[in-house]
Amino acid sequence: MNILSDISKEKAYLLSVRRHLHKNPELSLKEFATATYIEEQLDSFGIAHHRVGETGVLGIITGNLGRGKKILLRADIDALPIHEKTTSPYRSQTPNIMHACGHDVHTAALLGAAKVLQSQSDTFAGQVLLVFQAAEEFGHGSQFFLAANVTQGVDRAFGIHVSPEYPVGTIAMTQGADAASCDYFKITVKGKGAHISKTHKGIDALHIASLIVTELKILVKWLLDPLEVALIGVGKISSGTSYNIIAEDAVLEGTTRTFSYETQALLQQKITELANHIAVEHGGKATTAFETFTAPLINDDTAFDEVLQIADAIVGKENIVTDSNLITGFGSDDFAEYLKDIKGVYIHVGTSNDTNPDTQQSLHSSKFDIDEEALLIAASLHTEYALSFLKRKNPWIYSI
Incomplete structure (x- = not known):
């Protein structure tokens, strides 16, 4: 794997954030402490932010090379009403609530990417919109961001979901339909x-x-x-x-x-x-x-090709699954709502290994866990795609 060196340096940070979130899960539309924690992290990086709805957070990184394109990176932040049965030291401290769908991983990866992107803001034009979305499990969290016109003028949208169906070091992504309505x-x-x-x-x-x-x-x-x-x-x-x-x-x-x-x-x-x-x-x-x-989650062909190149650079072609028969399913995700108006893509990052049986448990299982090396891959994908897309020459960039 060719993990971005700046992300590799943030491994300890990624682990600490993920474990903090995993120990302190909150249900859909009740993610108050989670939102506050995200805001504290963004403050520490010097990233501007504001609330969207009561518990969603939008961070905005502005490149210092002038006006340019916009890319939206999304992580969902809510947990599930499940009592955790793992024995990990970072297991949920809240009875009957658990991050059993990997949203703690998504949030940690995006915060790690945000930290690196902010540190490199002198190298690109345009904006990175960091969408920390509440209530994905409830099914309506994206609507708060759509109602706030966050997607207006955005050129690309990118989302990640962890997957125990694939080993760590593997990425699964498909053209066209990924998830159902x-x-x-x-x-x-x-x-x-x-x-x-x-x-x-x-x-x-x-x-x-x-x-x-x-x-x-x-x-x-x-x-x-x-x-x-x-x-x-x-x-x-x-x-x-x-x-x-x-x-x-x-x-x-x-x-x-x-x-x-x-x-x-x-x-x-x-x-x-x-x-x-x-x-x-x-x-x-x-x-x-x-x-x-x-709605149905339909990946854009152009965005798919762009991310495929990034994935290839990080894990290699041999570790990328693109067969839609293996990926597309009747699960759903309201990241689909962003893709109605924006070219974008949604991919899956493998999280299982052969040494920890909990990493092979299905999503929404009371024993769900991940191989935390996946955090580095997810954070690298966010970072590299944003930098690659925003550094591309386009007629809208001008000097300050």
């Missing part, structure tokens, strides 16, 4: 209560809900082109008050995932129609509500 839906079914022995006097909302779940399982198969990939899943159903009462109400909660904006809208329409049809057919009524958490 995520829509939440709730279907409320209204029936009529009665004694379980008097079925003719009631309308069984639980039965209707069960039929809806069954039909949703096969909806994708007949609705879409066989080559198009989408998913409808129901994760929760609530209904009934007693074993001998026909359920008057039922509530289904689920999600749709797809890699197409058009399919995202089509699924909402067809789920609504299906629920209404089944409910009416059995004498009930169904109301469907949707909430879009994030």
